[in-house]
Amino acid sequence: xxxxxxxxxxxxxxxxxxxxxxxxxxxxxxxxxxxxxxxxxxxxxxxxxxxxxxxxxxxxxxxxxxxxxxxxxxxxxxxxxxxxxxxxxxxxxxxxxxxxxxxxxxxxxxxxxxxxxxxxxxxxxxxxxxxxxxxxxxxxxxxxxxxxxxxxxxxxxxxxxxxxxxxxxxxxxxxxxxxxxxxxxxxxxxxxxxxxxxxxxxxxxxxxxxxxxxxxxxxxxxxxxxxxxxxxxxx
Amino acid sequence: xxxxxxxxxxxxxxxxxxxxxxxxxxxxxxxxxxxxxxxxxxxxxxxxxxxxxxxxxxxxxxxxxxxxxxxxxxxxxxxxxxxxxxxxxxxxxxxxxxxxxxxxxxxxxxxxxxxxxxxxxxxxxxxxxxxxxxxxxxxxxxxxxxxxxxxxxxxxxxxxxxxxxxxxxxxxxxxxxxxxxxxxxxxxxxxxxxxxxxxxxxxxxxxxxxxxxxxxxxxxxxxxxxxxxxxxxxxxx
Numbered sequence: 001x002x003x004x005x006x007x008x009x010x011x012x013x014x015x016x017x018x019x020x021x022x023x024x025x026x027x028x029x030x031x032x033x034x035x036x037x038x039x040x041x042x043x044x045x046x047x048x049x050x051x052x053x054x055x056x057x058x059x060x061x062x063x064x065x066x067x068x069x070x071x072x073x074x075x076x077x078x079x080x081x082x083x084x085x086x087x088x089x090x091x092x093x094x095x096x097x098x099x100x101x102x103x104x105x106x107x108x109x110x111x112x113x114x115x116x117x118x119x120x121x122x123x124x125x126x127x128x129x130x131x132x133x134x135x136x137x138x139x140x141x142x143x144x145x146x147x148x149x150x151x152x153x154x155x156x157x158x159x160x161x162x163x164x165x166x167x168x169x170x171x172x173x174x175x176x177x178x179x180x181x182x183x184x185x186x187x188x189x190x191x192x193x194x195x196x197x198x199x200x201x202x203x204x205x206x207x208x209x210x211x212x213x214x215x216x217x218x219x220x221x222x223x224x225x226x227x228x229x230x231x232x233x234x235x
Numbered sequence: 236x237x238x239x240x241x242x243x244x245x246x247x248x249x250x251x252x253x254x255x256x257x258x259x260x261x262x263x264x265x266x267x268x269x270x271x272x273x274x275x276x277x278x279x280x281x282x283x284x285x286x287x288x289x290x291x292x293x294x295x296x297x298x299x300x301x302x303x304x305x306x307x308x309x310x311x312x313x314x315x316x317x318x319x320x321x322x323x324x325x326x327x328x329x330x331x332x333x334x335x336x337x338x339x340x341x342x343x344x345x346x347x348x349x350x351x352x353x354x355x356x357x358x359x360x361x362x363x364x365x366x367x368x369x370x371x372x373x374x375x376x377x378x379x380x381x382x383x384x385x386x387x388x389x390x391x392x393x394x395x396x397x398x399x400x401x402x403x404x405x406x407x408x409x410x411x412x413x414x415x416x417x418x419x420x421x422x423x424x425x426x427x428x429x430x431x432x433x434x435x436x437x438x439x440x441x442x443x444x445x446x447x448x449x450x451x452x453x454x455x456x457x458x459x460x461x462x463x464x465x466x467x468x469x470x471x472x
Contacts, residue, residue: 038402042375165399167272193402195403
């Protein structure tokens, strides 16, 4: 393990009945680094994110945060330790306003209310802050989910398919935001199907299939890898 | 090409909020029409208004020459219109039960045949046949939603972002599957952000701020520099 890795996962495993959803995945992430996590639908990407973020307890393996074991800690405790995530399908509190949703996250992790305002400004939601969260469209709900996570001031941010459902222009805007976050020192694990989007962010990817790691390394090399082409990209 | 669906002067929205303004759009027999537009443009609202899940304020909708804007949603479905929402499966039913429900007006043999065809096309999903749809990954649910919509042997399939959350390979498979249904005389109206779907399109509409800002062929869309830059950006996703 390199000394500056803020997140280390070792040999993580999780099964649901007979299905090995995640089967021996290890990864390391340093401050300011972006790693892409790709793979076919059902390959275990979201389950891996759920294991690292504490939503599921792994059957085996361990998670280290800044060198300290945090395996099996609940998500709210991990959020206070600086690890947060966004969801594939955001579920904001619909009857609260956009601002209240973000303030709640800041408050819960002991951040000052200014952090909520900063997150709203950063995601471009400030002008919608007084609207009920339920009135936002898909793209805006994704940004709200990002703002909610940012208000907790994470050092590690797991991003689950932020790009899905966004148009080409919106994707460029989101990519710029994620790059700024990495520049500020946050380590990012980005689950994504859209390789052109990922390519704007990073050259480093981990590819999963059937719960296992089938490739780790350069994005361009992954796109040439026969197994990655077969199971993920298609002919 | 005879017209299957014809919309004129459509206005719609939610409560006091008007989202759609004077929308005109038509879909021919065996035609694929793709609806593009940024998030918030009103694509989902337009599709929901068409099938009766959002309130129509004004305008006419003709299906096979017949006025249908006052029909209930289930009556429209019986006429041969299928609708796939962004997350359209029953998570507490099995994969197979979802497919049977999708084809509940069809004969059992027809549905069985379709189901076998589906699992042959997506062998990754075959082991999940009797699993709850809720146990599938987000992308696999999406695939199931697409096929469920096709189970009813509809004349017109309306889909809201079938590709979002799908891996590149699955996007390719969905496009292939839709192309095959089209040769069987099915028409499609698909709201999408993924430009790969343009390969499948006979015509394109762009919805912007609740109004149709462009309608034409894919070639015409690509030739329109202003729209191309405004919508597709410069990085080429």
